[in-house]
Amino acid sequence: MLAMERFHITVPASTANLGPGFDSVGMALGKYLELTVEPAERWSFVPLTQEVALIPQGTDNMMYEVAKHVADKFDVSLPSARVEVKSNIPLARGLGSSASAIIAGIELANQLCELTLSNEEKIRIASLLEGHPDNVAPTVNGGIVVGCHTEAKTYTVSIVPKDVDVVVVIPNYELKTDDARNALPSQFSFKGAVEASAVSNVLTGALLIEDWKTVGEMMEQDSFHEPYREQFVPELSFVRRKAKDFGAFGTALSGAGPTVLCLVEKGRGEELAAALAPSLTHCLVESIQIDVNGVSVETATNEHA
Ligand SMILES: Nc1ncnc2c1ncn2[C@@H]1O[C@H](COP(=O)(O)OP(=O)(O)O)[C@@H](O)[C@H]1O
Numbered sequence: 001m002l003a004m005e006r007f008h009i010t011v012p013a014s015t016a017n018l019g020p021g022f023d024s025v026g027m028a029l030g031k032y033l034e035l036t037v038e039p040a041e042r043w044s045f046v047p048l049t050q051e052v053a054l055i056p057q058g059t060d061n062m063m064y065e066v067a068k069h070v071a072d073k074f075d076v077s078l079p080s081a082r083v084e085v086k087s088n089i090p091l092a093r094g095l096g097s098s099a100s101a102i103i104a105g106i107e108l109a110n111q112l113c114e115l116t117l118s119n120e121e122k123i124r125i126a127s128l129l130e131g132h133p134d135n136v137a138p139t140v141n142g143g144i145v146v147g148c149h150t151e152a153k154t155y156t157v158s159i160v161p162k163d164v165d166v167v168v169v170i171p172n173y174e175l176k177t178d179d180a181r182n183a184l185p186s187q188f189s190f191k192g193a194v195e196a197s198a199v200s201n202v203l204t205g206a207l208l209i210e211d212w213k214t215v216g217e218m219m220e221q222d223s224f225h226e227p228y229r230e231q232f233v234p235e236l237s238f239v240r241r242k243a244k245d246f247g248a249f250g251t252a253l254s255g256a257g258p259t260v261l262c263l264v265e266k267g268r269g270e271e272l273a274a275a276l277a278p279s280l281t282h283c284l285v286e287s288i289q290i291d292v293n294g295v296s297v298e299t300a301t302n303e304h305a
């Protein structure tokens with residue numbers, strides 16, 4: 001009999017920006033990337049759900065590349081593993097699937113190399129890899145995180161929202177984050193930056209005191225990215241109008257899109273989803289939980305003959 005340590009890693013999805021919190025504000029959502037890991041002679045990633053059916057199955061998988069990067073950074077060797085992968089996070093839809101994969105890779109190295117990384121260290125490593133903390137920080141901590149990342153340091157402030165429901169409209173087409181970033185301007189006027197950051201500052205203040213009416217108004221006044229990206233997502237203006245008529249607080253592009261996200265009064269998420277769905281038959285329209293736990297690990301000892 002061989003006693004073999006298996007473990008499970010669960011990583012939530014995330015929505016970034018909430019409108020004007022571009023590259024800085026994000027929230028963890030209740031869709032999950034789940035890994036079941038066991039030691040093996042060589043690396044393999046075994047996809048078990050449709051969303052991850054096409055991910056690379058060997059050491060060309062992003063989760064391995066990140067795990068190897070972390071092991072090298074700490075100058076330790078990375079034991080090989082067989083990894084079963086389940087996910088219900090759709091890829092390239094603005095729900096942070098790549099951030100979840102980065103955090104999964106960091107957690108793989110953390111567990112396999114016994115690094116005992118703190119959440120702060122995971123967020124720092126992930127922000128250096130992703131270039132911004134808005135998806136990776138809530139993916140690690142759960143809830144809403146307001147972050148600021150520079151080459152020198154990554155700052156985060158966590159908020160645990162209670163009194164709001166979230167609805168996502170997920171179109172049936174992909175939009176790669178890199179492509180959506182390429183549509184952004186390389187320059188921003190001083191006046192434009194002052195105005196846009198004031199909107200973002202009020203968003204953050206309102207999030208802290210859960211003033212959802214003001215959060216919703218600020219969500220709809222972004223000038224950092226949505227004006228340049230809405231051309232790719234015709235659903236945004238339609239959902240914004242419908243949700244406003246319904247009485248939702250506000251609507252924004254989720255991350256780089258194409259998913260559109262609405263915030264609505266607690267208890268009315270299902271009702272809003274039902275109101276939006278009939279006119280959006282090419283989209284998945286869902287009321288979704290806010291994840292408040294962030295990445296988690298469960299160990300289990302299995303007996304193998
Ligand atoms: N679990 C995963 N394993 C390997 N690669 C992944 C995984 N999840 C996402 N990816 C990679 O990330 C890409 C999507 O990233 P991106 O364009 O940033 O969109 P988003 O993060 O909004 O889903 C996918 O096309 C795939 O290459």
Ligand SMILES: N[C@@H](CCOP(=O)(O)O)C(=O)O
Nearest residue numbers: 016023094095096177255256
């Ligand atoms: N701040 C980033 C967030 C990208 O999120 P994703 O889920 O679309 O990868 C951006 O807006 O580019």
